[in-house]
Amino acid sequence: MRSMRLRLFLILLATTGAVWLFAVSWTYLRTQHQVERVLDARLTEAARMVSSLIGDHHIDVAAAVDASRTSDAAAAFTVPEGDYNRHLSCQIWSLQGQLVSRSESAPATLLAGHQEGFSNTEVDGERWRVYAVVNPALGVRVLVGDSLEMRERLIGDVIKGQLLPAIAILPLLAAFIWLSVGRGLAPLDVLAVTLSRRSADELHSVEDERAPREVRPLLASLNSLFRRVREARDREKTFVAYAAHELKTPLAGLKAQAQIALRSDSDAVRDRALSQISTSVDRTGRLVRQLIDMATVDSVETVRAAEPVDLREMVAEITGELEAARQSREIEILARIPDTLTNCAFDRNLMRLALRNILENAVQYAPRNSQVELSAAERAGVLSIDITDRGAGFDGAEETRILERFYRGSTAGGQGSGLGLSIVRMALARLGGELAFRKKDDGFCVSLALPVAVR
Amino acid sequence: MRILVVEDDDILRDGLKVGLGLAGFSIDTVSTVADASEALAVDRFDAVVLDRMLPDGSGLDVLKTMRRAENRTPVLLLTAKDDVSDRIDGLDAGADDYLGKPFDLDEVAARLRAITRRAAGRASAQLRFGDVSLDPASMTVEKQGCTIGLSRREFSILQALMENPSAIHSKQALEQRLYGWQEDVESNTIEVHVHKLRAKLGAGAIETVRGVGYRLGRP
Numbered sequence: 001m002r003s004m005r006l007r008l009f010l011i012l013l014a015t016t017g018a019v020w021l022f023a024v025s026w027t028y029l030r031t032q033h034q035v036e037r038v039l040d041a042r043l044t045e046a047a048r049m050v051s052s053l054i055g056d057h058h059i060d061v062a063a064a065v066d067a068s069r070t071s072d073a074a075a076a077f078t079v080p081e082g083d084y085n086r087h088l089s090c091q092i093w094s095l096q097g098q099l100v101s102r103s104e105s106a107p108a109t110l111l112a113g114h115q116e117g118f119s120n121t122e123v124d125g126e127r128w129r130v131y132a133v134v135n136p137a138l139g140v141r142v143l144v145g146d147s148l149e150m151r152e153r154l155i156g157d158v159i160k161g162q163l164l165p166a167i168a169i170l171p172l173l174a175a176f177i178w179l180s181v182g183r184g185l186a187p188l189d190v191l192a193v194t195l196s197r198r199s200a201d202e203l204h205s206v207e208d209e210r211a212p213r214e215v216r217p218l219l220a221s222l223n224s225l226f227r228r229v230r231e232a233r234d235r236e237k238t239f240v241a242y243a244a245h246e247l248k249t250p251l252a253g254l255k256a257q258a259q260i261a262l263r264s265d266s267d268a269v270r271d272r273a274l275s276q277i278s279t280s281v282d283r284t285g286r287l288v289r290q291l292i293d294m295a296t297v298d299s300v301e302t303v304r305a306a307e308p309v310d311l312r313e314m315v316a317e318i319t320g321e322l323e324a325a326r327q328s329r330e331i332e333i334l335a336r337i338p339d340t341l342t343n344c345a346f347d348r349n350l351m352r353l354a355l356r357n358i359l360e361n362a363v364q365y366a367p368r369n370s371q372v373e374l375s376a377a378e379r380a381g382v383l384s385i386d387i388t389d390r391g392a393g394f395d396g397a398e399e400t401r402i403l404e405r406f407y408r409g410s411t412a413g414g415q416g417s418g419l420g421l422s423i424v425r426m427a428l429a430r431l432g433g434e435l436a437f438r439k440k441d442d443g444f445c446v447s448l449a450l451p452v453a454v455r
Numbered sequence: 456m457r458i459l460v461v462e463d464d465d466i467l468r469d470g471l472k473v474g475l476g477l478a479g480f481s482i483d484t485v486s487t488v489a490d491a492s493e494a495l496a497v498d499r500f501d502a503v504v505l506d507r508m509l510p511d512g513s514g515l516d517v518l519k520t521m522r523r524a525e526n527r528t529p530v531l532l533l534t535a536k537d538d539v540s541d542r543i544d545g546l547d548a549g550a551d552d553y554l555g556k557p558f559d560l561d562e563v564a565a566r567l568r569a570i571t572r573r574a575a576g577r578a579s580a581q582l583r584f585g586d587v588s589l590d591p592a593s594m595t596v597e598k599q600g601c602t603i604g605l606s607r608r609e610f611s612i613l614q615a616l617m618e619n620p621s622a623i624h625s626k627q628a629l630e631q632r633l634y635g636w637q638e639d640v641e642s643n644t645i646e647v648h649v650h651k652l653r654a655k656l657g658a659g660a661i662e663t664v665r666g667v668g669y670r671l672g673r674p
Contacts, residue, residue, distance in 0.1 A: 248535035249464045252557035256470025259560045260477065269473065280466045 004188070008181045013174055024162055031158045035151055040118065043131040046088055047144040051135045054092065054142070089128075091143040100140055111143045120148065187212045191219070203230040235298060243291050246419075250284040286360075290419040293353050297426045306345035306453065311376060311383075312337045314348075318356045322363050330369040333359065337376045344383065345453040346431055354427040355385070357420040358446050362389040366443075383452035386445055393444025399437060424448075456501040456571060456591075456614070457632045460484045461491040461517065462533065463509050467556075471504060471563070478564040479594050479607055479614075481633055488512040495521055498631065500528055502567050502574075507534035507545070515548045522549035529570035533558070568592060575618055582617040584671055587656060589617050603655050608633055608648050616661065616671050625668040645669075 089106035093099055099108065112121045112130040121128050130145035194206065205223040254277055261273035315335045319326070326333065362372040366389035376385045421435075424446075428435050433450025458475060462468040463486045472482045483500070485491045488511045495503070495517070503521075507514040518530055529551040534541065537555030545553050551570040554563060568591050572580060582589040589596045594610055596603045605613065611633050615624055626645045634640050649661055649669060659672040 245535040248556040249467060252533075252535075253464055253467035253470050255557045256467060256474050256560055260470060260474045264473075264477065273470075273473065276466050276469060283466075 005178075005181050005185055008185070009174075009178050012177045012181065016173065016177070020166055024159060024166075027162060028155065028159050031155050035154055039146060039151060040129070040131070043088070043118075043129065043144050043146065046090065047131045047133045047142050050090055050092065050144065051133050051140075051142045054135060054138055054140060089145050089147075091145075093141045093143065095134070095136075095139045095141060106145075111145050115141075121145075187215055191215065203227075203233065239295065239298065246287060246291075247284070250280055250287065254280050254284070287419070290357070290423060293357070293423050294419055294426070297350065297353060297423055297430065307348055308343050308345055309348050309351065311341040311344060313342070314352060315355065315359075315374060318352070318359055321356070322359060325360070325363050329363060329366075331363045331366055331372055332370075333363075333372045333374065335374045335376075337374075338378075340454055341376055341378060341383070343454070344378070346383075346450065350427040350431050354424045354431070354448065357424045358387050358448075361420045362387055362391070362446075365389070365393075366391040378452060378454050381451055381453070383448075383450055383454075385448045387447075388440065388443050388445040390443040393437065393439055395439075456567070456611070457481050457483070457499075458502050458504060458567060459491070459494055459498075459500040460504045461488075461509065461514060462486065462504070462506040464506075470560070474560040475504075475564060475567070478560070479591070479610060480564070480567065481611065486510070488514070488517055491517045492520060495526060495528070496524075499628075501571050501632070503528055503530045504563065504567070505530050505532050505550070507532060507536060507541075515545065518545075518548045518550060527574065529574040531563070531566055531570060533563075565592065577618075582614065584617050584620050587613075587617070587660070589614055598656060605652070605655065606648075608644075609652050609655075612645070612648050613652055613656075616669065620671045623664050623668045623670045629669070 088103065089111070090101075090103040091099060091106050091111055092101040093110065097110075099110075102108065107123050107126075109123055111123055111128055112119050112132055114130075114132060116132050116134055119130055119132070121130055127148040128145040129148055129151070130143055132141060132143050134141045191206070191211070203226050205226055206219050211219050257273045257276045257280065261270050261277065264270045264273065312335070315333075315337065319333045319335070322333070325331075359372065359374070366372055370390040372387065372389045374385065374387050376383065378384075425435050428448060428450060431450045433448055436447040436449070438445040438447065456479070458480045460468060460471045460475070460482055462471060462484065465486070468484050468486060472484050475482050483494065483498075485494055486509070488509050491503075491505070491509075494500075505514045505517060509517075514532065514534075518532070521528065521530070530549065531552045531554060532545045532550040533554050533556060534545065535556045537553070542553045551573070552566050554566060568580065580590070580592060582591070586599050587596065589610075591614060594607075596605055596610065596613060612629055615629060615632050629645050630640050633645075649663075653661055662670050662672045664670060
C-alpha cells in the first residue's frame with residue numbers, strides 16, 4: 001500500500017471495528033447467559049409458587065378440574081399488557097392428563113410432556129422454555145413456561161441498543177482517526193518537505209534533535225548515507241583536481257619538447273627532444289594507468305569475496321608486464337614463494353595492484369643491473385611478503401609524506417607519479433593488511449602483511 | 456640573460472633549458488627547494504622560473520625566503536594549479552608573473568623578457584644606445600637602420616652591456632651570464648666575443664676598463 005496514512009487509517013479502523021465486534025459478541029453471549037439464568041430462576045420460582053398456592057388450598061383443584069370439564073376456557077390469569085406481555089404461561093394438569101387450569105396466555109395444549117425440571121418444547125409453532133413441578137399430594141403437575149422468541153427479542157434489543165449508536169458514531173470515529181493519523185505523521189511530512197527542498201549538492205546532515213524518536217533511526221541512516229555520499233564526492237573532487245593537476249606537468253614537458261623539436265635546426269637537438277617526448281608519453285601513460293588504479297581502489301567500498309589465487313602465478317604475470325622496464329634497467333626479479341601459497345584466498349585485483357606498484361617502484365628506482373628479491377611466507381593466517389631492492393629507498397622522516405598522493409621521493413629524480421605507494425597503501429588497507437618500510441645495509445625493503453586463508 | 460629554472464619534472468626541466476636556450480637565455484636548472492635556495496644565495500640571476508610544487512616543499516617558500524632576504528630578482532611562477540586564488544597567493548608571495556601549465560615556450564620567453572625589463576625600470580622592449588638598437592624578442596641588432604648579424608653569445612654580451620650602459624661589467628659577470636654551471640668556459644672566451652663585436656659594430660663600440668671589465672663606448 002502506497003499511503004502510510006491510508007494504511008494506518010485502515011489498520012486503526014479495522015482494529016477498532018474488531019474490538020467493537022468482540023465487545024458486542026461478548027455482550028451478546030453474556031446477556032444470553034444472564035437472561036437465561038434470570039428467566040429460568042423466575043420460571044422455577046413461579047412454578048413452585050403456583051404449586052405451593054394450590055397446596056394451601058387457595059385454589060380448589062377439584063373444582064377447577066370440574067370447571068375445566070364444563071368449559072374449554074380454563075380459568076385464566078391476567079397478565080398486564082406491555083412490551084413483553086405473555087411473560088409467563090402457566091398450566092396446571094392433573095396427573096391423569098386433564099388440564100386443570102391455565103393462564104390466559106397459555107395454550108390449551110400440553111406445553112411439555114416431561115415429568116419435572118426444564119425442557120425446551122415447541123407447541124403450535126411456538127418455542128417454549130418450560131419448567132415442570134409435580135405436586136403428588138394434590139395429584140397435579142404445574143408447568144410454567146415462557147416463549148423462547150421473547151427471550152431472543154430481549155437479547156436482541158440489548159444488542160441493538162449497543163450497536164445502533166456505534167454505527168451512528170462510526171463515520172465520526174473514522175474522521176477522527178483520519179485526522180489524528182495525519183497529525184501523527186506530520187513530522188514525516190516536515191522531513192519530506194525539508195528533503196525535497198534540497199538541491200543536489202546539499203549533502204549536510206538533517207537535524208534530528210527535534211525529530212520524533214521513531215523517525216530518528218531513519219534520519220540516522222539517512223545522515224550516514226549523506227555523509228558517505230559527501231565523502232565519496234569530496235574524494236572524487238579532490239581526485240579529479242589532483243589528476244588534472246598531475247597531468248598538466250607532463251603535458252607542459254611534452255609541449256616544450258615538441259616546440260623544441262619543431263623549431264630546432266640541429267638534428268641532434270631535435271632527436272633528443274623526440275626521445276624525451278617518447279619517454280614522457282610512456283610515463284604519462286603510466287600515470288594515467290595509476291590514476292585509474294587509484295580510482296579503482298578508491299571506489300571499492302567493500303572488498304570482493306576472496307577467491308583462490310596462485311601467488312606464484314600472479315608474481316610471474318607482473319614480472320612479465322614489467323619486462324620492458326626491467327630489461328632497459330637490467331633488473332632481475334627473484335621470487336621465492338613456497339608451494340603452500342599457490343592456493344591462497346584474497347581479493348585478486350587489490351593484491352595485484354599492490355604488488356605491481358611495489359615491484360614497478362623497485363624496478364624504477366633500484367640501481368641499474370641489480371636484483372629485486374620477493375619472498376613470501378605464511379604464518380598463523382598472516383601472509384607476509386618482503387620486497388627488497390638495492391636502491392636507497394627513503395628515510396624515516398620521509399615515510400609519512402611518501403604515502404601521500406602525488407608525493408615523489410626526493411631521490412626520485414623527477415620521475416614517477418607519486419601515486420604508486422598511495423595505491424599500495426590503500427589497496428592493503430582494503431585487504432586489511434599493513435605496509436612497512438625498512439632500510440637495510442644493502443638496500444631497501446617493503447613489507448606487506450595481510451590476513452590470508454591458505455587452502 | 457641568465458635564468459634559474461626550478462622544476463622537478465625532468466622532461467619539463469630539460470624542455471625549459473633547451474627551449475629557453477634557443478630563445479637566447481642561458482639557463483641553470485635545479486629541482487628542489489634546497490638546491491634552489493642554495494643557488495640563489497650563491498649566484499645572481501636575471502630571473503627565476505619557479506615551479507610551485509617541489510618534492511621537498513613549496514616553490515612559494517623559496518619565493519618568500521628570497522623576498523625576505525631582499526632579493527629582487529624577478530620571478531615567474533609556473534604551476535599546474537592555476538585557480539584565481541592560487542594566482543593571487545603566488546603574486547602576493549612576491550611573484551612577478553604567473554603562468555599555468557601547460558604553456559607555450561615563446562610565452563615563457565616573452566614573459567621573462569617583460570619581467571626583467573620591468574625590473575630594470577625600462578619602458579621599451581628594445582634597448583637603444585647611440586645608433587645601435589637591440590631587440591631581445593627577435594634577437595636582432597640594428598646599427599643606423601642596418602641589421603647586424605650576431606651570434607647568440609655575442610648578442611648576449613651586447614644585451615648585458617646595453618641593459619646597463621653606464622656600468623662596468625666584469626669578465627666574470629659576463630661569463631656567468633653567458634654560461635650555465637655545466638658548461639666549460641675557456642679563459643679567453645669573453646675577449647674573443649668582444650673582439651668580434653668590435654669588428655661588427657666599430658672599434659669604439661665597447662671600451663675595456665683595464666683590470667675591471669667592459670662597458671659601452673661613449674658615442
